[in-house]
Amino acid sequence: MNDTANGTATETAPDTAGSGTYSDLKAVFFNGTLKKSPETSNTQGLIEISRRIMEKQGVATSVIRTVDHDIASGVYPDMREHGWASDEWPALYPAVQEADIVVVAGPIWLGDNSSQTKKLIERLYAHSGELNSKGQWAFYPKVGGCLITGNEDGIKHCAMNVLYSLQHIGFTIPPQADAGWIGAVGPGPSYLDEGSGGPESDFTNRNTTFMTWNLLHLARMLKDAGGIPAYGNLPEGWKAGTRFDFENPEYR
Numbered sequence: 001m002n003d004t005a006n007g008t009a010t011e012t013a014p015d016t017a018g019s020g021t022y023s024d025l026k027a028v029f030f031n032g033t034l035k036k037s038p039e040t041s042n043t044q045g046l047i048e049i050s051r052r053i054m055e056k057q058g059v060a061t062s063v064i065r066t067v068d069h070d071i072a073s074g075v076y077p078d079m080r081e082h083g084w085a086s087d088e089w090p091a092l093y094p095a096v097q098e099a100d101i102v103v104v105a106g107p108i109w110l111g112d113n114s115s116q117t118k119k120l121i122e123r124l125y126a127h128s129g130e131l132n133s134k135g136q137w138a139f140y141p142k143v144g145g146c147l148i149t150g151n152e153d154g155i156k157h158c159a160m161n162v163l164y165s166l167q168h169i170g171f172t173i174p175p176q177a178d179a180g181w182i183g184a185v186g187p188g189p190s191y192l193d194e195g196s197g198g199p200e201s202d203f204t205n206r207n208t209t210f211m212t213w214n215l216l217h218l219a220r221m222l223k224d225a226g227g228i229p230a231y232g233n234l235p236e237g238w239k240a241g242t243r244f245d246f247e248n249p250e251y252r
Contacts (some may be wrong), residue, residue, distance in 0.1 A: 001032065022054070025223070028095045029061065030117075031064065031106065032107065032117030034114055040087050046149050046180070046198075049209070050208055054216065058061050062095055067194070071087065072122075077126045081121075096127075096142075100142060100223060101145070101215050106146075106149075111153060135234045136233055137170040139174055140172030143172045143173070144173055145163075145177040150181075152186065155180035177213045181208035
């Protein structure tokens with residue numbers, strides 16, 4: 001690895017200790033494109049880079065293109081219980097429950113995440129009050145990342161929105177947990193268009209690779225550790241009066 005933060009390059013020995021130890025992990029990618037299958041999705045093109053790296057390590061992966069499904073809008077686990085005639089989200093959610101890694105991917109529109117990406121975040125939020133087997137919030141200890149595509153500015157804004165949302169509802173976010181590609185600002189070629197330069201972008205390919213490996217490493221660490229320690233983060237314990245070393249200064 002080259003450390004150029006201080007303007008110098010320092011060579012360190014490659015760390016290969018984790019090679020071949022990821023075959024028990026599962027990952028799900030959510031594609032927030034507005035294009036129904038089989039129309040070409042530029043976001044899918046970027047997803048495939050990350051997905052192929054994971055699959056080389058034996059990780060079981062799946063991709064859900066949300067626009068292909070009848071997912072109701074709302075912040076409840078099953079919107080059929082809240083006036084909607086149909087809702088496919090309850091049938092899709094088990095893919096999240098089974099996953100160690102969740103990657104939210106989508107395009108930029110008007111400098112922001114697509115409506116499909118926003119709907120996905122809302123439906124994940126619907127489960128944020130549920131508990132896992134330890135009594136923690138449901139998304140402990142899953143790890144999250146995001147991929148963004150577009151041909152206008154907004155990668156960092158969209159990534160901040162996604163990653164903040166994921167950590168807020170309980171996902172663990174590794175370093176360098178986002179990557180993306182945009183062309184020149186304004187109308188122009190999309191990621192998979194001929195001559196766009198997207199698939200050849202060294203910056204995008206480096207960041208996507210780093211993101212993928214950091215997701216794998218952190219998921220491995222958390223799985224081996226049995227998740228996040230269940231002290232100081234148990235909602236029912238707090239409700240029952242346990243304060244986990246918290247002291248109210250008003251009573252000192």
